[in-house]
Amino acid sequence: MTFPRTGALLILMPLAAAALAFAWPGHGRALARISAAAMTAALAALTREIMAHGVQMHRVGGWGAPLGIELRADGLGVFMLIIAALIGVAVTLYSPSYFASRQPESAPAKHNDSRQNTPSRQAAPPTAKSRDEDGQPHRTRYFWPLFLFLWTALNALFLSADIFNLYVALELLGFGAVTLVALAGGHEALTAAMRYLWVSLAASLFYLLGVALVYGRCATVDLPSLASKAQPGPALWVALALMTGGLAAKAALFPMHFWLPPAHANAPAPVSALLSALVVKGPVYILLRLWFEAFHGLITPAATHALGALGAAAILWGSVRALVQPRLKLLVAYSTVAQLGYVFLLFPLAASPESGLAAWSGGLMFLGAHACAKTAIFLTAGNILHAAGHDRIRDLDGITHALPISAFAFGLAGLSLVGLPPSSGFAGKWMLLSASLAQGQWWWIAVILAGSLLAAAYVLRVLTHAFTRVPNPLTPKPVPPVMEWTALALAVAAVGLGFAAHGAAELLQVGAPNAVASRDNNGPPAKPASAQPQPQTPPEIRRLDSCPESTLPGAARPPHEPSPPDRTAHPGAAQRTPGPKGGHELSEAGVQPRRAAICLARQARRRSAGGWSA
C-alpha cells in the first residue's frame, strides 16, 4: 500500500469505525481493535515509504489548495502519527476492562465505595443516569465512537497541509476531547468539560481569524506556498499573533493552563491519557508548522524567546504545583503542564542556525517521550483508582503493594518524566541541552536541569508509597491484568524508546523545515526563489489544472519542468533524491545546506562508531 491510500485509510478507517460504533454500540471494542490494527499496518507502510522516498503529497480528488484538500506525509507528521497510534493502541487495549469494571467515578476524591448512599447521587438523578434504556453503561456506549472520532481528528491533523484544514481538524479534535471529558458525568467532570469547551472554541476562533488575515494577505493557506509568500508586515504579524495566542491557549501553555488540570484530572483514566498524551500536542504541532514552516520569515528571535520563556515558566510553575496536589491525577495533570513547557523550549533553540536540528529533534523526542510516559502514568492512576476507589496520594501506602506491576510502570514512566537515562525523556533533554550549549543560551540549561529535579521530587512523592511499610495491608479490588500490563508496556516503551532516539531523529529529518535544518540560513528560507519559477504550481494554475487525472502531483507541473524522481511537489522533499538541476532553485537553495548538515552528522556518527568497533 502506498501513500494516498495509506493516508486515506488513516483518516477514513477510524471515521467509519466511529460511525459504526455509534450505530451499533455493542461492537465498539471490536471496531476499535480492527481499525487500530489496520491503521498500524498502514502507518508502518507509510513510514517505510517516506524514509525511502521522502515527503509524500496527495490532492484529494485532484483538487489542489486552496480550494481542495491536500494531504501530506513528512517526517514530523508521520512521527506524530506514530505517537498517536502507539497511544491509541494502548487505550484500545486498556479501556474495555476499565469501563467494564467500574461504576461512574464522578468525584473520586469525595466518594468511596459506599457511593450508593451518598446524598449527591439522589440529588442529581440526571447525571447519575449512567445506563441507557437498553441497560448498557452510558460511558462505554459513547466512549468508543468518541475515541475513534478523536483518533480520526488527530490523523487528519497530522496529515493536513494547509492552515484551514488544520483549523477544521483542530476543531474536531476539540469536540472529541470536550465530550470525552464530559463522559465521566458528575459535577466536576461537567464543569471541567464546560470550561474546556469555552477555551477550546474561543481559541479556535482566534486561530480562524488569523487564518482569514493570512488568506487576505497571501491568497493561499497552503503551508509550503505560504513559506514562500509570507513577507514580514503588520497584517501577518497580527495574524500570527492571533493564531499563536489561540493555539497556546489550547496547548495549555503557561499562563493559559488553568483549564487543563481539572479537565484532565476528572476524566476517566483512558481519556485523561488521550488528552495529556495527544490532544494537547495537536495545537503544539500546528504551532511548529506555523513558526518553522509557513511563517519562518516573520519570526524574530525576541518572539521565539518569549515563547521559550513561557515554556520555562510552565516547567517551573507546573512542577511546583504538582508538588502540592493532594490527588494523584491532579499531580499528573500539573506535570503535563510542566512537561509541555519543555516542548516550547524548542522554539528559541531550533530557530537558530547552530544545531537547530538537534533542538528540533530533541523537543519532538521529548513530546513523544511525554506521550508514552504520561499515558502509562494515567493508566496506572486508573488502576489505583480502580483498586482503591480513590487517588489521594497520602493514603496510597497499601495500594502499591497490591499492584506491584502498576507501581513498576509508574516508576519506569517516572524515569522518563524526570529524564533519567536511557529513557526517551533523557534523549530529548540531552538534545535540548546540547543545543542550548551550542548556542550559548545557558539559561535554558538551568531551567531544564531544575525542571528535572522538580520532576524527580513529584514523581518520588508518589513512588515512596510503593515502599513504605503498612501494618495491616488493605485488600484492594483486583485489577484485570490487561490494565496493569498495558500501562507497563507503555512505560517500557517510554524508557526503551531512548534507544530509538537516533531513528526518530532520522525520521524527523525527512522534510524538516528549512528553518530548522539549515546551518547558515538567517533570512526567510525561500527568499531567493521568489523571483524564480517555482517547482510548486501557483494556485491559479492549479485551480485550472485540477482534473481527476492529475491525482499525482507531478501531473500538475508546468511542462517545462522535469519531474523529480520521487512523486512529490513539496520543495523539502527533494532532500533525499534531489531532482535534476534545472528549475529546482527553490529546493536546492533550501536543501543544499541541510544536506551538508546531514552528511556531517553521518560522518561524525561513522567516525564515532568506527572508533569503537575497530
Next chain:
Amino acid sequence: MVGVNAHQVILPGILLSSFLTGVIIFFLKEEKHRLRTWLNLLGAGLKLVLVAALLAGIFQGQHYSLTMDFLPGIPFALGADANSVLFVTLSTVLWFWTTLYAVGYLEDSPHRSRFFGFFSLCVTATTGIALSANLVTFLVFYELLTVSTYPLVVHRGTREAMRGGRMYLAYTLAGGTVLLLAVVWFCHLAGPVGFKERGVIEVLMVSHRGQLQMLFVLFMAGIGVKAAIVPLHGWLPKAMVAPAPVSALLHAVAVVKAGAFGIVRVVYDVYGVENAARLGVLQPLAVAAAVTILYGSTRALFQDELKKRLAFSTVSQVSYIVLGAAIIGPLATLGGLVHLVHQGLMKITLFFGAGNYAETLGVHRVSEMNGVGRRMPLTTAAFSVAALGMIGVPPLAGAITKSYLNQGAAAAGEHWVGLVLTASSLLNAAYFLPILYRAWLLSPPKNWPHPHHFGPWETHWMLLAAPLVTAALVIWAGVFADSSFSPLAWVKLIVAREYGP
C-alpha cells in the same frame, strides 16, 4: 546498527546475566523461594564465568567492544579496557558472595522478589559502569545505579528507612544532574569521544583551558557525591538503615565504588593525569581527598553504632583511591587503583561481619560487642582480618595500598600526604582496635539482645561462607601481591599503560 566483532556476546552477556535475572525475579511470586535462589545464583555464576572468559580473552590479546546507536551522533558504547576489567572482576566476584549472603540474610523477610530484582539491576548498573566506553554510556549506568539502589535502601519501609532513602536520592540525583551537565558540556566541546589512556583532551588544552577546569569541578562534584567526598558524603551514614547485604553492596561493590571508579575514569581516561596536572586541578582534589580521609576517620571514632562507624570508615577509605588519582606519578596511581579492590574486599568483609552480629545475636552497637569473638569465632576472625587490613597491618591488603601511596606521595614531592596517611592509620587503629579488644578479650554478657539459632554452625552457613571467603581474599591480595594473579599485578599493567612511553 550494531558493530560486532569476535567473542561479541561476552560484553552484553555480562550485563544481561544479571539484568534478565533481575527482570525475571521481579515477576516471581513471593513464595517461590527455591526458584528465586537458584536464579540468583545462576545469574551470579554465569556472570562469573563470562568475566573469566573475558579475562582469558584479554590475556590472549582479544579486543572487546560493542556499539549501538543511541543519541544522534553519540553511540552507546561498551568496551573492556584494563580499568574496566579491574572493576568488573571486583564487582562480579563480590556480587556472587553478596548474593549468597543476601539469600541467607533475608530468609523469611517480606518483598524478597522486589529486593532481589533490584539487587540484580544494581549489579547490572555497576558492571555497566565498569564496561562503559564513553561518558554517555557511563552516565546511563550511573543513573541506573542511583535508581536501582533506592528501593534497596528503603527496603525495610520504616520511617527511618524512608528518610534515609530520601536523603540518598536527594544527594545522588542532584549529583547526577551536575554530572549530566558536565557530560553534555564535555561532549559539546570534545565530540563523541571514548575513554582512552592519557585522556582525550590534548587538542583542547590550550584553547579551552578555563572550560576544562570548570568541567573538572563539575565532574568531581557530580561523581563525588557517590564517592562520598566531604562535604558530599551526607547520604552515606543515613543510608545505613538498609539491610546488611545492601550496605555491603553500597560500600564495597556498587555505589561508593562506582563513584571512586568514575573519578579514576575522569582523571586517567578522560583528562589524562598529566593533562589534569597541567590544568592545576589535581592539587585541590588531593586536598579534598585528604580532608575526607581525616574527617571520615575522626567521625568514625565517635560512632557507637557499628554500621555507622563502618560507614564513616568508608567515607575515609574511599578517598584513598581519590588521593591516589590526585597525585601524579605511577606509584601513587598504583596505590589508589589497587585500593579500589582492596577496600572493596576489606569493607565487604566488615559489613558481612556486622550483618552476622545483628542477625545472629541482635548486636548493633560497638558497646554490645563484648565477647562476640567467643560466641562467633569464625565471623569475628574474618572481621578482625579485615579490620587489621584497614589499619594497614602487613601483610594484609591495606598495607600494600598505604605503602604505595606513601612512596607515590614522596616521589611526587607531596610530603604532607605522608602525614595525612599516618594520621589516618592511627585513627583507623583507634576506632578498630577497641572493637577487636571487646570482641576477643572481654567476656560475653549473659544474654544477647536478640539471639537466633541457625543449626550446627555459629550462624547460617550462607552468612558464614561469604565473610570467610572475602577475608581469605584480603589475605591473598596482601600475601601474594607480587604473584602474577593478584590485583596488584593487574594494576601494574594499567599504570604501565597510563605512564608508559
Next chain:
Amino acid sequence: MPDAGPEIYLLAGVALFVTGVDSLLAQSHPLRRIMALNVMGSGVFLVFITLAARTPGAVPDPVPHAMVLTGIVVSVCATGLALALADRLPPATGKTRLEHRPDTPNSPPDRRKEEGE
C-alpha cells in the same frame, strides 16, 4: 462591492469579534457565552467575506466563501455541543451559572440549596 470600500466591513467584523470576546469573558451564564462565541464567529466570517473582495471590481475570490461555509458548519456543531453540555450542567450542579474557580476542581457545592433556581 459597495464604494465605501472593504475597510468598513473589516472593521465591523473585528468589532463583532471583540464584542464577542468581551461578553465571553464578562458573562458567566452558559447560554450567553454560547451566544458570545457565535458573535465572535460571525465577526470572523465577516472578515473572511470582506477579504474575498479585496480587489475592487474583480470577481470575488470563491475560496473564502467555501471556507466560511465550512466554518459555519463547524460553528453549528460547536453550538450544538455547547448547548447539550449546558443542558446537562444545571442538574449536575444545581446551578445555572458556572462559578469561576480556575485551579480548584474539588468541593462540589451543596446542591439542594440551589436546586430551585
